[in-house]
Amino acid sequence: MVKLVETATEFELSPTLEANEMVKQRRARGEQVLHMGFGESPFPVPERLKKALSESAHRKEYLPTGGLPELREVITSYYKDKIGLDTDKFDVIVAPGSKLILYSLQMAIEGDLLMPVPSWVSYKPQARMLHTEVIKVPVRLDDEGFFIDPDTLRSVIKDARSEGKKPSKIILNYPSNPTGLTMTEDNLKDVAAVCVEEDILIISDEIYGFVAFDGNYRSISKYAPSHTAITTGLSKHLSLGGWRFGIGFIPKAVDGLNALLNNIASETWSCVPAPMQQAVIEAYKGHQDIEDHIQACTDIHKLMNIYIAEGLRGHGIDAPLVQGSFYNYPNFGSFREGAAKMGITTSKELQDHLMKTYGLASLPGTAFGEDPETLTLRLSGCDYDGAAALAAYQGGETLDEAFIEKYAPRVKAQVEAFGDFVKQASQAKAA
Template sequence: MKRKNSPDINLNLNVRGLSQSATLYINEKSNELLKQGKTVYKFGLGQSPFPVPQSVVEELKKNAHQKNYLPSKGLTELREAVANYNCRQDKICYSTDDVLIGPGSKELMFLLQYVYYGDILIPTPSWVSYSPQAHIIGRQVHWLCTSKQNNWLFTAEELDKQCNNDYLKPRIVILNYPSNPVGVTYTKEQLKKIADVARKHKLILLSDEIYGELQHNGKHISIAKYYGEGTIISSGLSKWCGAGGWRLGTFTFPESLRWLLDAIAVMASETFT
């Protein structure tokens, strides 16, 4: 209830009308129902039913006393470990300086959209937070249509068609595979074709590979193998490690996008650090 002399309601126009993230709302609602003793089958949040690996838990316990502020790009040893992991997985040479750590990949995605001035291309269906983040910042969203015939994955032809409307307009293309919510992934041939289109139009690819370690039908392949110069690999602990509540996300950049990493690090230094 608004008091007579309380401040007037003045909200940013980009925030007015927005609702809470659908997945988080469903999770909170289902937890309330569970507390009431009701049977609930959760189909909302991507929460692993498995425990965090014990070795990871033990390391966290050992370092619970660590309390000093960290570099704005993240703990150096952790960034080095992430770079080495991507080198092993993708056979691409990354260094510590190519990695940025944040409080969940969601926060890093938001900052990326904020610092890079361009349109956002998102496949449909897709994870629920990509589009609202763009809306909050005021970015133009374009949808990449998919179909059952294409296994709910957008094609290189569809991407090229979208970009041909304005040949070299700055754009971020979000590529999420294995896909949330569908669970499908791209073949090597499909990734190569998308990489060719991305190179043609000088696109920034945000390769959301948070479910990469959970692909059990063959080995996960990153599109960074085919378009390394323009691909940012996004990952974290929330899915494969089952540690969504720990809020640890990673971005791995090519050296050619160091300017973008540095810009996000500046934002990090003024926000979550």
């Protein structure tokens, strides 16, 4: 009999993609859904990039595994100019999505993964596919941001080593999916110091780097260039998830790492599709229209997601004020008693209740590494017509509550649904 691998039962369809499919099916049946389940930026492809892609349709040859030299050069100068990256210390590799670079980095570095909780859904399944242990690192979430206490990190590493585990890499993501929070420069500096001291490779997932609401792109690479690999791409700030284009900045200081990643790439995806490599050059040339587009999209993400945060806080829900990306990550712990009387004791039950009662799709905290009883949800603030919103903003309309009512009525309805839920939970508690 043909047998599946032992770890097969650990894997499910990625919860984000599953939530999206479910919503599409419900909408196809004509059902109303408030979609906060999937983090897909809703804005259209910039005209310049559409044109570049159509003009590249004739490219059909295999290209260099790590990427066209011209493409890697423009990427290097872009990151040098925009964020001051010390590009002499890194090699560049491109791939069909940063997810594959994250996976390849996990594959390339011997040892176990340190994973802050909460963290993005795919880090842990990727580690498990590679038979790597996942060691959780607790995180503090509040209005100051996503905070990793350096002493706690040090003791997690020490304890893991004393149990015979081999922590050797950590994945950090800021602004973060699922929390919408980012790390302060001081915290990045402190965490970098611990990682250098303990010889831990930092895999810095900076896919939301340009979707920081204060306009500051942060990168821990500044504090630990010898110990940081950066992953990023076009999926978030340019809303091009389906173009499948990712970038890795690989530290030259880690001997052989870039060569190994190129070898992995050559034995798996071979190269990023040729028309895409050619077209994407235009995304990194610093054209003003592309830069304006990125800024306008970030401004709208900021409006929507701060509106959600403030709306939730207005209903008495513990929701830190978000700082980037397009998510909120509220904690319903203070409604636990009332929720329990409604039959809700886990984040999954909370997710199911909201779907049944309000047609509201979300993702439970468990998808991000939390214990089942931690009543957190990830809420994506992308459920509106991005093309219409962007055109209105570029046409001079002001980003305010009236804008949300006009262009994002479902976002308003989502906040109202949470208001109703906490009212029900409070009444259940009092009953």
